[in-house]
Amino acid sequence: MIWAPFKFFSKAAVLLVMASMLNGCSPTGVGATAGIAALEERRVEDVAYDLKLKIKIAKKWLDYDGSLLLDAGIEVYEGRVLLTGNVDTPEIRAAAVRLTWEVRGVKEVINEILVAIESGIMDKARDIWISTQLKTKLTLDKKVYAINYTIKTIARVVYLIGAAQSKEELGRVISHARNINYVRKVINHVRVKGGV
Numbered sequence: 655m656i657w658a659p660f661k662f663f664s665k666a667a668v669l670l671v672m673a674s675m676l677n678g679c680s681p682t683g684v685g686a687t688a689g690i691a692a693l694e695e696r697r698v699e700d701v702a703y704d705l706k707l708k709i710k711i712a713k714k715w716l717d718y719d720g721s722l723l724l725d726a727g728i729e730v731y732e733g734r735v736l737l738t739g740n741v742d743t744p745e746i747r748a749a750a751v752r753l754t755w756e757v758r759g760v761k762e763v764i765n766e767i768l769v770a771i772e773s774g775i776m777d778k779a780r781d782i783w784i785s786t787q788l789k790t791k792l793t794l795d796k797k798v799y800a801i802n803y804t805i806k807t808i809a810r811v812v813y814l815i816g817a818a819q820s821k822e823e824l825g826r827v828i829s830h831a832r833n834i835n836y837v838r839k840v841i842n843h844v845r846v847k848g849g850v
Contacts, residue, residue, distance in 0.1 A: 695802060695817065696732070704730040707759055711735065714753040719746070726750055726767050729804045729815055733761035736815045736843055738806045740768045764815070764843050771809050781807040784834055788812060791830040798826055803844065805831075810838040818846045 696704075708730045715722040725746075726739030735754055741747050747767045754763050784807040792800035803816040812831045818824035824844055831840045 695799070700732065703759070704732065707733065707735070707757060710757045711754050711760075714756060715750065718749055718753055722746065722750060727806055728754075729806060731804060731815050732817070732845070733759060734764065734815065734843070734845075735760055735762065736764045736766065736804070736806070736813060738766045738808050738813050740771045740773060740808060742770055744769050766806075766808070766813050766841060768808060773809060777809065780810065780836055784810065784812060784837055787834045788831050791834075792827060795826060795830065798823055798830075803827060807837075810836050812837055812840045813843065814840065815843045816845070818844050821846055 708728050711728050711730075712723055715726075715728075722741070725741045726737060729736040729738070737750055737754060741750070747765070747769055750767055751763055751765050754760060785805050788805050788807075789800070792798045792803060799819055802818070803814060806813045812834075814827065814831070818827065824842070824846055827844070828840055828842060831837060
């Protein structure tokens with residue numbers, strides 16, 4: 655009986671996470687997703703397709719273990735899936751990758767999920783602060799097309815995925831990330847357009 659409220663809370667939290675994914679993390683939902691897609695260089699159809707893949711992966715994770723969505727994150731860019739987070743066991747990490755590959759349309763899975771890294775509220779707050787600082791720096795840098803980048807920070811490691819206009823632009827992004835206090839490392843999974 656003691657666990658019943660916890661189970662309800664877990665399911666409610668997972669549903670909240672799923673809802674935010676479906677709604678583009680904003681109160682305007684699909685409209686906001688379409689608006690963001692219009693600003694990106696990707697076609698609206700491609701952004702919608704990536705969102706569809708993300709939702710299918712999240713559904714598979716939820717069916718496997720609802721807590722996986724609370725412990726790990728999914729970012730999809732051009733069919734490439736970046737998995738981040740901190741899970742309890744190597745088996746859960748392997749399951750997250752396997753389930754992601756089961757979704758038709760996934761072109762690549764980049765597994766950056768950590769296993770059993772101790773982190774507290776201050777660590778998580780610092781990770782959020784780092785990501786926010788980097789997003790702000792990229793938005794204010796007129797030589798960077800910030801909307802083409804997705805940023806995740808886990809245990810003070812910054813993970814980047816997206817599409818850079820050029821090697822020079824990507825260099826600026828990585829430099830901004832490295833110059834933020836507390837950043838231990840920058841892991842780059844950004845594709846440079848045209849391979850230039």
